[in-house]
Amino acid sequence: MGKITGFKEFERQDEKYTEVKDRVKNYKEFTVPLNESEITEQGSRCMDCGIPFCHSGCPLGNLIPDFNHMVYQGEWQKASWLLHSTNNFPEFTGRLCPAPCEKSCVLGIIEDPVSIENIEKSIVERAFKEGWIKPHPPKVRTGKTIAVVGSGPAGLAAAQQLNRAGHLVTVFERDDAIGGLLRYGIPNFKMEKGIIDRRLAILIAEGIIFKTNVNVGVNYKVEDLKAFDAVVLCGGATVRRSLPTPGIDAIGVVQAMDFLTQQTKVLFGKEIKDQVMATDKNVIVIGGGDTGSDCVGTSNRHGAKSVVNFEIMPKPPGHRSPTTPWPYWPLQLKTTSSHKEGVERNWLINTKEFIKDKDGKLTALKTINVEWKMVPGQRPQLIEIEGTEKTWPCDLALLALGFTGPEATLSDQLGLETDVRSNYKATKYQTNVPNIFAAGDMRRGQSLIVWAISEGREAAREVDRFLMGRTNLATKGSGDLLSVH
Template sequence: MGKPTGFLEYERKVEAYAPVQERLKEYKEFTIPLEEKEIKDQGARCMDCGVPFCHSGCPLGNLIPDFNDAVYKGKWERAAKILHSTNNFPEFTGRLCPAPCEEACVLNINEDPVTIENIEKNIAEQAFLNGWVQAQLPESRTGKKVAVIGSGPAGLAAAQQLNRAGHFVTVYERDEKVGGLLRYGIPDFKMEKSVIDRRLEVLEEEGIKFVTGAHVGENISVEEIKADHDAIMLCGGATVSRTLPIKGAHLKGVHQAMDFLPQNNRRVDNLPFSGKEISAKNKNVIVIGGGDTGSDCIGTSFRQGALSVTNFEIMGKATLDRPQNQPWPYWPMRLRTTSSHKEGAERHWSISTKEFLGDEDGNLVGLITTQVEWTHKLGERPQLSEVPGTEKRWDCDMALLALGFTGSETSLPEQLGLEIDARTNIKASIENYMSNVPGIFVAGDMRRGQSLIVWAISEGRQAAHYVDKYLMGVSNLPLKGEGDLPRV
């Protein structure tokens, strides 16, 4: 490495946030970038550790020590080539990934890990700023046509890889703009949509065709898709929200997070939305669910002008330190506090919602909760039980259900004759990502269930390799960790 003693000389430093009252006035990104010297110093912290476990922590197999070293030496274009060789969209992951690579960093055994995610974001920004991200047209076309259904990160990654292999790729998206949950689920304060649009310009220049407003199985028949293409890749995501089947769940004021968040994104982007307006303005909001979606609901509620925001999590409060049963380099279930939490949310753990309360007009006015405890026995699933005498009434005007997703919508796979599992994920082998119907492949959340953006990109890349192999007999598209070093 360029700075063998860098991890001893420099402390971990991440981007600061704009003050809360300032950033709540708008939906723009609010991180304050580090100076270039500071980013180079962070790259210098990467150790010559012999076995870089960050590779195993990253689902994409990013060549992390290599691009860290290049950044330290100021070789930004080389860093961009290394990073893009394994990751189609580092500008997305550099903003949105929870960074399992950092938890697997060798330095993280007894010190703060390298700021891999922020370095990745800055490499991507330098690449766009300096014009190094250029369209890569294939040298020749195979004549084969592939339909990619769904334009989230898995679909976009698959489309770009298959286009590089020379196939004619058409991406079908049922909404009016491309991006999937990147556009309609992720709030703009986490990633502004111009970040998506500048990448889409490159993909279109490369020859990928995008068809929006195309709901395959609804306004476009599956027969038409099958007749016009040599292979089909399904990347529609896991979009069925988990419900809370308790008394009062029908009340006005109880909303799914994935009704609330996309509507606000549409409003910010001046796009129309269907249904009644959902707004947290002047309301006491309770967000049920402690994951990333819950955090996004908190930040959005504050920006809409909520009077207060309270967050419930049914799991117990995690520790700041790594739990003993989740040793390095595994991903630990430790306490994570997001920028949205820091904007004034009140957080409660080990709490279960029992009933929603309404007035005579059917409006939500409050809810009832009880404390819960978890019993852990070796070899068994944790058991949940209520703590007697802990019922409590909470006043609230809006409840947002951020409880995760149960799986994929079943209409399209049923029309295609695909097998699904108990969670309504489409069955497709990880060995080649093909479903039970030859020529139909599945990647991302639609196959593996709700997961991370970095897994979606990884699955899109992996599946593209096997689609190419199915069409051509062999494939030169890289698999995980195999850098194809594109010309950026």
């Protein structure tokens, strides 16, 4: 695979970024793509592994050594076909996936791993540029109708797969545009929305019906779903986690996703009354994950006076921890492009109080340093360290604490069973109501975009089998028998 000695001859090379001072002036993507010869070199670094563990690291089972080899050989169209055979939307994962495949790359044991994610992005961008990605409606329709609720990556993947199988698919989205959190939850500087729109145009041309501003169970009766032969629920895990902290009701304590969604909608001319702005404010982002990082980047683009980030967990090591050896996903410090734009990061810190003035506006946060006591056989205990209390000036606190699970609207009205974490129970993606299936974060809990696409594909396979008694849709990593790209 690749050039036999490629991994010895060439070092890993990633996309570069435009300068911080320039990129924070707007909300556009700021990566500088590698040229064709550079990408060819990166493809050549893929070794002829006896067992390519990148497959097991990727939830989609992408045929990674195969498309790397095609890139090295200059067979870009074949690389695109291989990539799309297991991944419906590589333009999403090529930008937004944390690349578990790279963390399980065999080359990564001794050197920097193959730059799989960047190669993936380069392939799909070349494919769109060359016009290789075209609509291919199914030649034969089955007469079966399917409702997909939710148009995030799980819903879109399920819809495309089921449409390929010949079923007539209608996708319901409660927001005013298709894409779920890809549309409004992911900042434009990480993925411009034209990336969604060009793929959406393909899906529409293939015959998938999309309906926006339809909130099933709210302004669309669940009884009307009975008109469909099957239903796939892909609504995501959207119940946001909060804090049981005094002063949480202060004006200026805002859920991160509200902050991010408002900003993206404004970019596209949506009227947002009283938009939350970080301009000239002391901003504290509570939560150290990707959403917290997105809040940091957005706050800097607003022109915040200061940006501070709190994380209650310990600071991860700079290199792979012995507790997460190769090929597992590593416990390791992640520094994003948004972090590099300016933020003070703090670990092992807990918010004790949101301080507000007489008008109820947030003015400061009280915190205390903590440590975690590990007792074998017991859950870790959070211990506060006496004498470490501190007050931080704060005009805007953004809660980037993740999600607790899916909303109960549909499960209650449809009589669906849920687990202890409120996720919709769905064995082999099928709920306790036989013709209703669930996929994505709604089924497995908050997770990655690549997992959502995988869930959507796997759910589509089970729906097709349920309706037809058999299926030609692909299993994970095998390449889609009905893929026509």
